[in-house]
Amino acid sequence: MQRHIYLKDTYRFTVTTRVVDAGSGELGYWLTLQDNIFHPQGGGQPSDVGTVDETAARPFKVPETDEHVVRLSCERPFTIGDEVTSAIDPEARRRHAALHTCGHVVDGFVRQLGFRHRVSNHFPGQARIEFDAGEGGKPDLQQLAATVEERTRQAIEADRKVYATAQGDRRIIGIDGLQEDPCGGTHVSSLGQLTGFSLRSVKSKGGVLKVGYVVEHV
Ligand SMILES: [Zn+2]
Structure with missing residues (x-):
């Protein structure tokens, strides 16, 4: 289960965590992190913007699962099991x-x-x-x-x-x-x-x- 830190702590702007899933599709490369600080667009609120290991990243919800999973689209591939540092724009x-x-x-x-x-x-x-x-x-x-x-x-x-x-x-x-x-x-x-x-x-x-x-x- 992905841990959604953004639901508990609005002011957590960075986390070091593991890549638990990764792949590529229509939106290019994507990855799922164990600990997630990104709010995906929804409920009238825009997405957070940020980075994973300093590569630009944008969150999106995975619609085909019942579980609440937030993936990040990214400009390069990541490997499952990698430890990475993700960050969102605090402002x-x-x-x-x-x-x-x-x-x-x-x-x-x-x-x-x-x-x-x-x-x-x-x-x-x-x-x-x-x-x-x-x-x-x-x-x-x-x-x-x-x-x-x-x-x-x-x-x-x-x-x-x-x-x-x-x-x-x-x-x-x-x-x-x-x-x-x-x-x-x-x-x-x-x-x-x-x-x-x-x-x-x-x-x-x-x-x-x-x-x-x-x-x-x-
Ligand atoms: Zn609200």
Whole structure:
């Protein structure tokens, strides 16, 4: 079984480990590491980028297995059994974790106002959460933006904790005082790690409410 360090420790940026599987295919060479620090794209969060023994590497999920396996595509072949050192870009990891965590917070406060979550995008420069705007006519967007922004700022200032639990084999992420959701992304450990938060756009069209935001890691 592959050990997914990224699910337990957002700030582990490098690990020395063994190649447990390797091959080549449509995407070129690939390998699987015993200990994995790479988050593969999913849940609206982009992939980590990094290296294996200083060769560029990109993670992807192996769809044909039930088990959660993350492979790395690489520019050269590796041999099963080799000991290698893998590393991810710390800046990208911090940025993605900040955007993703803040997405949970914005989502929670918009849901408190009675909107139903549709989809999340945590990509830098595009981060936004979409909701069903519901039956109640066009929402007061200015009021909604002011409320969500103020509550999110207060939650950041209060340095609310972010925690992980499990329900069966599902990983659950929660924020103190807000909702819990199944999630496979990377998160900051408490909201005090977030800085520079603001809502960048709040729009409602065709029954869909879109709330865009910016945030950085301290
Ligand atoms: Zn999450």
